[in-house]
Amino acid sequence: MEKAGINESILEAIMYRFLLTAGESEGRKIADQVKVPFRLVEPILTRMKMEQNIAYKNATATNDYVYILTETGRQIARNHASDCTYFGACPVRLEDYIKSVRYQTIEGQYPKKADLVRAFSDLLINPKMLNRLGPAIASGRGMFLFGFPGNGKTSIAERVTGAFGKYIWIPRSVDIDGDVLRVFDPMNHVLAMPEENTGLLDIGGFDKRWVRIERPTIIAGGELTMEMLEVLCNSDTNISESPLQLKSNCGTLVIDDFGRQKMRVDELLNRWIIPLEKRYDFLNMASGKKIQVPFDQLVIFSTNLEPKDLVDDAFLRRIPYKIEVENPPEQDFRKLFEIMCRITKVPYNADAIDYLIKTHYLPVGRPFRNCQPRDLLLQVRNFCLYNDLEVELKNEYFDFACDNYFSVM
Structure with a gap:
């Protein structure tokens, strides 16, 4: 025992x-x-x-x-x-959980360019952007992704974890001096158990108090509150639930739409300013006991706002990478239409794309956004299906789509 x-x-x-x-x-x-x-x-x-x-x-x-x-x-x-x-x-011992995080940490893994290309294989990433993302991801520390909405900040953040090892092991629960702290969360963790041996913990088997999961990517958006960053204890059951940052250990924690949370920005900054630098956190159990746990994840703050308008210099210093997700150049914008035409099953028509750009973008100085090819193609497709027309790209179909899509932009 x-x-x-x-x-x-x-x-x-x-x-x-x-x-x-x-x-x-x-x-x-x-x-x-x-x-x-x-x-x-x-x-x-x-x-x-x-x-x-x-x-x-x-x-x-x-x-x-x-x-x-x-x-x-x-x-x-x-x-x-x-x-x-x-x-x-x-439950497993807290010390065993801490050792497991150290063993599986993303810090020091230093994924290479090939790892990033694999992680973002289903996205069109500009080589310049990939070169900026690479060192930030390899640092395993933290970054801001900022820029105009619709350019794929969240899509990029969701795929960052794929640049690291695929699986980690976590305990189902941890013993904190008799208190039970749940770690495995089927809502946020993707189970990926290996093949079992026939025996119970035979040689070559594994301790079934632990589960293998895909390296976690946990996303918190506007619903984020201070309570979600602390241990939550059910007063009826006396079972405690881990906070988001602990569930994201050895993976990625994405704070999406940063600056628009229910909690004030300064509350979050005060709560995390030390953990971001020291890479450990203190949690308070319902019993009153305070425990030190690893704060071992890549934290990504995704925002449509300028980081300097959200946080002070002291916090910016602890997030070493600030990467702007810029509007795509015209060449990439056209390429996105080719990709999205295959996905949406709308036959590609280069002449219609030329018409769209020369009529609805260049004359009015409208910026390209990465989300627009998909959104406009879906407008065209839905228009054709509703009117019982062959699904195809025509100039007048793009006129209709743009009248709808850009009517209040």
Whole structure:
């Protein structure tokens, strides 16, 4: 138990709570529930049986027993449930989680140009932009992506993690002196478990208290509040939920549309000014205990505003890279139409694109935006489908699309 980093008293409490909820269970199902090998669970079940806190309901064909709680065992289980209702995977030690983050950190990986080309393979990225992004991503620290809306800041930010290793291992939950802190979040983490061996934690197997996930990319937009950056404890269950920055460790945390959050910008800056520099954070548990955890992710602030208009010099210094996502040149704009025509299944027509640019862009000094080819093509496609016309690019179709799209721009 000690070698595996398992707290036996916590494991036993989880087993009691599970039996209280399930009513009855085979020993191996209990082991599977707590994600601990049966050979480690079985001695605890034997002791609980000797203490007359559980009993055999019947034997199984697999040389196992179906266990039920006795009356005294049920009272013990209720006492454990009053402290906390958690009956999932046995938590791992905080120190083991911290070691895992250090081992899988993005800092020091230094992805190369080929890694970035692969990560952005489905985007049209100007070589100049790629050369600016490369060192910023390789630093593993933080960056501002700023510029006009519609030029792909969020699309770029979402793909940055792909330049690093594909998978990491995280614990399902962490033990904080008896408090349970959930780390794995199926809403934000993409499970990518390897093939299992036939045995339970056989040689070459893995500790099932841990899960393999795709290296995380977590995005928080205008809904971001200070509460999302702190440990949230459910007062009914006494189970704590990790904040966004901890869930994004070893990956990327994108603060999208920075400057338009529900929380004030200065609140966020004050909360993160030290973690961004020191790469560790302090979290307060519901019990009052304060813990130090890694702050190990690439933080990307994506904004339509100028960074200097949002934050002070002290904060700007801690975000070493400020990259403007500029309007595409005409050559790239035309290329985007070729790409998006394939995606939207609208036949490409170079003459119609020439007409669009010479009629609706150049005479009025309208800037190109990366989002516009897709948006205009969808307008044309929907116009054709509604009017039962062949889907194609014609000058008059672009006139209609532009009248709609640019009417208030």
